[in-house]
Amino acid sequence: MKMKLLIIPLIIIAIAVFSGAYVVNETEQVVITQFGKSIGKAKLQPGLYFKIPVIQQANYFPKNLLEWDGDAGQVPTLDKTFLYVDTFARWKIVDPLMFFQTVNNVTGALARLDDIIDPAVRNFVTSYPLIETVRNSNRELDKFEMGVDRDDEETELGEVTTGRGKITRGIMQQAQPKLKDFGIELVDVQIKRLNYVEQVRKSVYSRMIAERKQIAQKFRSEGEGEARVIEGNRGKELKRITSEAYRTAQEIMGKADAESTLIYAKAYEEGPEFYSFVKSLDVYDKTMDKESSLLLSTDSDFLQYFKGYNPESGGLPQN
Amino acid sequence: MAWDWDKLNEQRKGGGGGGGQSGPPRMDEILEKIKGARGKFPGGSWIIIGLIVVLFLGSSCFYTVGVDEVGIVQRFGKYIRTTQPGLSFKLPKGIEKVTKVKVKYVFKEEFGFRTLEAGVRTRYASSSSYDNESLMLTGDLNVAVVPWIVQYRIKNPYDYLFKVNNIRATFRDLAESSMRLIVGDSSINEVISKREEIAIKAAALLQKLLDEAETGIKVVTVEMKKTNVPEPVQSSFNEVNQAVQEKERMIYQAREAYNKVIPAAKGNAEKTIKDAEGYALDRVNRAKGDASRFTERYLAYSKSEDVTRRRLYLEAMEEILPKLGSKYIVDADQKNLLPLLTLGRTEGGIK
Numbered sequence: 001m002k003m004k005l006l007i008i009p010l011i012i013i014a015i016a017v018f019s020g021a022y023v024v025n026e027t028e029q030v031v032i033t034q035f036g037k038s039i040g041k042a043k044l045q046p047g048l049y050f051k052i053p054v055i056q057q058a059n060y061f062p063k064n065l066l067e068w069d070g071d072a073g074q075v076p077t078l079d080k081t082f083l084y085v086d087t088f089a090r091w092k093i094v095d096p097l098m099f100f101q102t103v104n105n106v107t108g109a110l111a112r113l114d115d116i117i118d119p120a121v122r123n124f125v126t127s128y129p130l131i132e133t134v135r136n137s138n139r140e141l142d143k144f145e146m147g148v149d150r151d152d153e154e155t156e157l158g159e160v161t162t163g164r165g166k167i168t169r170g171i172m173q174q175a176q177p178k179l180k181d182f183g184i185e186l187v188d189v190q191i192k193r194l195n196y197v198e199q200v201r202k203s204v205y206s207r208m209i210a211e212r213k214q215i216a217q218k219f220r221s222e223g224e225g226e227a228r229v230i231e232g233n234r235g236k237e238l239k240r241i242t243s244e245a246y247r248t249a250q251e252i253m254g255k256a257d258a259e260s261t262l263i264y265a266k267a268y269e270e271g272p273e274f275y276s277f278v279k280s281l282d283v284y285d286k287t288m289d290k291e292s293s294l295l296l297s298t299d300s301d302f303l304q305y306f307k308g309y310n311p312e313s314g315g316l317p318q319n
Numbered sequence: 320m321a322w323d324w325d326k327l328n329e330q331r332k333g334g335g336g337g338g339g340q341s342g343p344p345r346m347d348e349i350l351e352k353i354k355g356a357r358g359k360f361p362g363g364s365w366i367i368i369g370l371i372v373v374l375f376l377g378s379s380c381f382y383t384v385g386v387d388e389v390g391i392v393q394r395f396g397k398y399i400r401t402t403q404p405g406l407s408f409k410l411p412k413g414i415e416k417v418t419k420v421k422v423k424y425v426f427k428e429e430f431g432f433r434t435l436e437a438g439v440r441t442r443y444a445s446s447s448s449y450d451n452e453s454l455m456l457t458g459d460l461n462v463a464v465v466p467w468i469v470q471y472r473i474k475n476p477y478d479y480l481f482k483v484n485n486i487r488a489t490f491r492d493l494a495e496s497s498m499r500l501i502v503g504d505s506s507i508n509e510v511i512s513k514r515e516e517i518a519i520k521a522a523a524l525l526q527k528l529l530d531e532a533e534t535g536i537k538v539v540t541v542e543m544k545k546t547n548v549p550e551p552v553q554s555s556f557n558e559v560n561q562a563v564q565e566k567e568r569m570i571y572q573a574r575e576a577y578n579k580v581i582p583a584a585k586g587n588a589e590k591t592i593k594d595a596e597g598y599a600l601d602r603v604n605r606a607k608g609d610a611s612r613f614t615e616r617y618l619a620y621s622k623s624e625d626v627t628r629r630r631l632y633l634e635a636m637e638e639i640l641p642k643l644g645s646k647y648i649v650d651a652d653q654k655n656l657l658p659l660l661t662l663g664r665t666e667g668g669i670k
Contacts, residue, residue: 025396026481048395065483065532067492088492090532134456134503141458141506142513164500188532190496194456194503201462205551208461208507212555216562223566230573237577238584245588249595256599260606267610271617277628278616281635290644299651302636306648 019053029063029096032056042096061096062106065187068113074197075122077130082200085133086193087121087171089113095183102182112182117189120174124167132162133194164191379412387423391476392416398477420476425539428491430498431466432544454549455499461507462552466544467518469494469525471536478535486534493532497524498541507548511556514543 023046024030030043034056043049044063051058072086091113093099103109125133138160172189179186196204268275288294298307383406384390390402394415402417409415431453453466471490473479483489501521502510510517522541529536548556620627640646 023396026393026398027484028396046393046395046397048397062484064481065489067485067489069488069492088496090489130460134460135458136500136504139458139504142509164503190492191499192492192496193451194499195451195454196456196462204460204462205549208548208552209555212552212559216555216558219559219562219566223562223569226566227569227573230570230577234573234577234580237581241581241584241588242591245591249591252592252595252599253602256602259599260602263603263606263610267613270614271621274617274620275613278613278631281631285635285639288639288643290642292643293645293647294640294643295647295649297649297651301632303648 016053017050020050022049022051022058023047024049024060027062027064028060029093031059031061031096031100033059033100038097038100044096059100061093061099063093065090065092066106067091068110068117069192070118070121071114072193073118073122075125077125077133078127079129081130082197083125083130083133084193084195084197085121085125085191087117087168087189088192089117089172089175089189090187091179092185092187093183094185098181098183100183103184109182109184112179113184116175116178117171117186120171121189121191123174124171128162128167131160133164133167133191135160136163136165138163167191376411380408380410382407382409382417384419385421388419388421389476390417390419391480393418398481401476418480420473420479422473422476425470425472428469428471428487428494429466430468430491430495431464452495455502455510457502457507457510458504459506462549463502463507463510464547464549465498465502465510466546467498467521468542468544469522470539470542472539473535474537475535478533480535482533482535486536489532490529490534490536493528493534494525497521497528500524510546511548514546518543 022030024043026046028046030049032039032043032051034052039056049058068089068091070085070087070089072084074082075085076082091109093109099109103112168189168191172186175189176186195201296303382390384402384404386404388404390407392399392402392409392415394410396416399415407417409417431449433449449466450464453464455463455465457463469490479486498521501517501524505513505517518541522538525541526538529538547553
């Protein structure tokens with residue numbers, strides 16, 4: 001029985017110790033409250049801790065990075081284009097005590113974040129032209145396909161002076177100080193989704209279609225143009241080739257003619273009289289035929305013997 | 320823990336001695352035996368309770384870590400150590416807790432589409448239902464449809480487990496935001512034709528954001544699926560492609576016509592020139608031939624000029640005169656030749 005008397009208080013002590021012990025996880029931090037009033041410093045490090053059972057209570061808060069997903073909404077930009085902007089933010093509870101006192105829990109904190117970040121997003125998107133929110137830098141875009149140049153388009157989009165990165169940073173800087181009082185640190189605000197609202201999208205589509213049609217037309221007429229150039233070249237080449245050939249041929253033939261003329265002249269110069277005699281006979285032979293009639297006088301050389309054989313009365317003259 | 324088993328076996332022999340029936344003993348039977356045992360040896364129930372506790376603690380002291388995992392051990396919530404694959408020991412439940420993290424496994428997140436059924440012919444959920452994820456504004460203020468996947472590994476299990484709340488949602492948000500930032504800084508043409516480049520940039524940006532957020536995640540690859548323009552605009556984009564084809568076709572056709580004519584013309588030109596050269600050869604050779612013939616004849620002629628002249632003349636006459644139609648011989652004294660000529664005509668007329 002002595003043993004039993006000893007065991008009972010031991011068990012009571014054990015129960016007290018057990019109900020007084022609590023574990024803080026790596027991802028948690030704890031604020032101890034006593035009748036709703038916070039006691040001591042917040043427990044930031046993970047491990048095993050003890051509190052007075054029943055009287056004291058452990059309030060757990062996440063220590064790791066938390067997310068906030070914004071309510072996607074329509075926001076007009078400075079140039080009056082309606083955008084559908086979906087933002088998200090990441091935040092941390094840096095002062096659990098203050099957090100506990102001001103917003104009580106994560107759900108409460110999310111409501112505060114809604115109240116603070118949403119208007120900041122709206123403010124920033126509304127005060128910049130569309131291009132600033134869409135683009136991040138002034139990086140040169142490769143907009144045109146193979147040789148289509150449209151310099152006029154370049155200026156239309158405008159310069160990017162701020163960019164998305166700076167806008168989100170601006171949103172953060174605007175929201176950050178307001179969250180300090182809640183023991184919250186805003187780590188990052190990002191634009192998750194950015195789209196045209198339905199009506200704007202339709203007009204953007206028709207613009208895109210018109211733009212493409214124009215590019216297509218440009219390609220077609222370029223093709224046409226290049227084909228014409230080739231056709232022109234073809235005609236030109238054709239004329240060049242034939243005319244050059246003609247010229248060369250004429251030159252060759254002319255030279256040959258000249259050469260032959262010289263050859264003839266050089267040969268005939270030796271006996272011009274003989275040439276005309278021989279050639280004449282040749283020509284007679286060629287030109288006279290059945291159709292030709294010949295009237296010969298008896299005093300011609302040919303008929304000198306026709307009237308008599310006496311050489312005195314006729315015959316060939318002595319030349 | 321061999322002694323555990325020994326004790327258990329001992330206990331089984333002692334407890335199960337009265338039983339002897341096959342099949343698993345029912346709960347009430349076990350309780351019966353325990354009650355019975357208490358009667359036999361005082362304090363026996365304590366031993367049994369102690370054994371159950373020991374068994375319970377012992378079973379929660381061992382754990383195996385798979386080849387593609389590591390075990391993260393927390394003692395009272397605090398991170399203590401990381402264990403490698405194999406069988407490991409830890410303090411019992413309530414004191415130490417192990418979480419296994421697949422560090423070698425490559426996880427995949429899909430954006431703008433979902434795989435319904437992976438396989439040889441993978442089926443995808445209709446993309447239109449994920450328009451919100453895939454529709455993006457491009458830098459030239461056009462709209463593109465960009466589906467993509469991100470493959471990632473857990474590089475730092477400690478960060479992965481403890482640094483970020485709801486890590487998957489955070490990861491998806493960061494992936495979407497980084498892809499949109501890159502697409503927002505690219506033109507529609509780049510989004511469609513330079514997917515590789517965009518994927519690389521998006522991967523780099525996402526990795527940077529993940530590191531800043533201490534997610535412990537390493538991006539293995541960002542892979543763009545088929546990027547396109549929204550449905551209503553697609554036909555006009557195809558028209559551009561067609562126009563490109565048409566352009567090429569027109570050029571090729573013109574080249575064809577060119578090639579059909581020009582080489583033939585070149586051949587013709589060559590022929591003309593060759594013909595001319597032929598003519599020239601012919602001309603010169605003939606001239607040379609004629610000339611040397613003449614020279615030879617003249618040389619012979621000049622040796623006996625008179626008789627040759629007569630011979631040539633008469634030979635020619637001999638050739639010519641028989642060919643002629645009508646021949647009239649007129650006396651040299653006859654002055655009026657006209658009647659003679661008409662005579663020939665009338666004869667011809669009668670014929």
